[in-house]
Amino acid sequence: MRLSRLLWLVTRVTGAVEETPRVRTLLLDANGWPGHRAGQHLDVRLTAEDGYQAERSYSIASAPGDELAITVERLEDGEVSPYLVDEAREGDGFEIRGPIGGYFVWEDDGRPVLLVGGGSGVVPLMSMIRSSSGSTSIRVLYSSRTLEDVIYREELAARAGERLEVFQTLTREQPPGWTGYTRRIDAEMLREIAWPVAEQPHVFVCGSTRFVDAAADGLVALGYEPLSIRTERFGATGG
Amino acid sequence: MADERRLDGNAIGGMMLELFGVEMTTATEVCRTCGTADVVARLEVYMDAPGTVVRCVHCKAVLMRIVRGPDRTWLDLSGLRCIELPGGTE
């Protein structure tokens, strides 16, 4: 058991990547940051000039050891996400706290991995993908609304290969020639792409509550033990 | 139908670490009402009430209530029969 003092740390934005029209990755100065495990998240705290504060949690997108990064989706009625996605620029400061989470974490032990993500639920899964040794077999099922909403699209395509199989579904609109799935995930889709239960894969599912419940139910219908499916539910997200 | 405002115990990981000083999402709790044991990460969590409410997945009973005031925090854990934390004396 790790006993960990949780303190607020001042960080500054060192760079940004516009992932999609609604989603941005922020690279953060990690001076004093203790490091993290793939799948963990951190808390962000913003303070306005009059002292007003707001705090939210965001999954860490970077692999352990790489430059610290979070990927944030702008929520329509959000309070912190519009600031992080639209306003924050290089040099801007805020506070972070973490890393947090001991359940939704993955360390490569050679067992195959099934990752199921909806919308920005792909973020902690991407930290896992980025931290993989390269000899472990990973299958990803990733649900987005449209092609332009697919976060990390180019990187996933570049990493895809024998050890990383990426399956996608676009639920609202598909480009001409699209060969992926075109509907919300369901048991049938999972049956086609999931590892046989006998392979004893690690399973991680992340996204909105509705997405996670549907994916977990679908996997249980395939014979997966409910307790073997590690889940993390976000508030509203696109996917 | 999934209630979109429902989260899970991962969402209170930071708060638990702050209040208890230990990683709690991997702890196992036992529901006082129905006796079911579950990992904290899998519990049903409602965080947009005036306080945080944690419920048993199986019987929906309230396990924990947490209110954060500016200078005080109120915890009611009476819905739990017990919590098992990983880690002991050795």
Next chain:
Amino acid sequence: MPVFSRGFQGRRSEGPEDRIPPGQHLVDDFPVLSAGPTPHTPLDEWSFAIEGGAEPATWTWDEFRALPSEELTTDIHCVTKWSKLDTVWRGVSLDTLLGLVEHDAGYLLAFCDGGYTTNLPLEHVTDGKAWIAYDYDGEPLEPEHGGPARMLVPHLYFWKSAKWIRGFRLQDEDEPGFWESNGYHILGDPWLEQRYWGD
């Protein structure tokens, strides 16, 4: 000393000072706050009960809707610091309901689908201060906002306006409800900023 984040304002906006209690800010949406799953009681199973009077009194949905009701426009204030002005409701006044029951109680404890409770002194729900509301903004109250019916006590913090109310028990004591027993103020007057115990 927290670092100030350049350009961060949050979701707040200015409002007429005499209508926004201390520490509150104006919103124009209607935030949903929940302590549990949204109940969905079918109207043919719904009933409203007043207990603790000389005789118990209950109404079915149709009977409840047949009671005299009124429309009101009022401001509401949530302890989580948002305030919303000029909200429009229709419901049955607690004056009407209490007039139908013989009692000598000083307090009530409201009970709701899903198990939520909240307590109120009767002086804070009489003389035009409280309703059981079933319409919001001209439409039937949506489940996520407490429909089919909720308590409405706009002069107190909105946690007192219990969602999914199914009745109340008249009592001699002010028995703390769900939040009042876990840190929140027993009364909750936003103009005195009575948010927590001891405020």
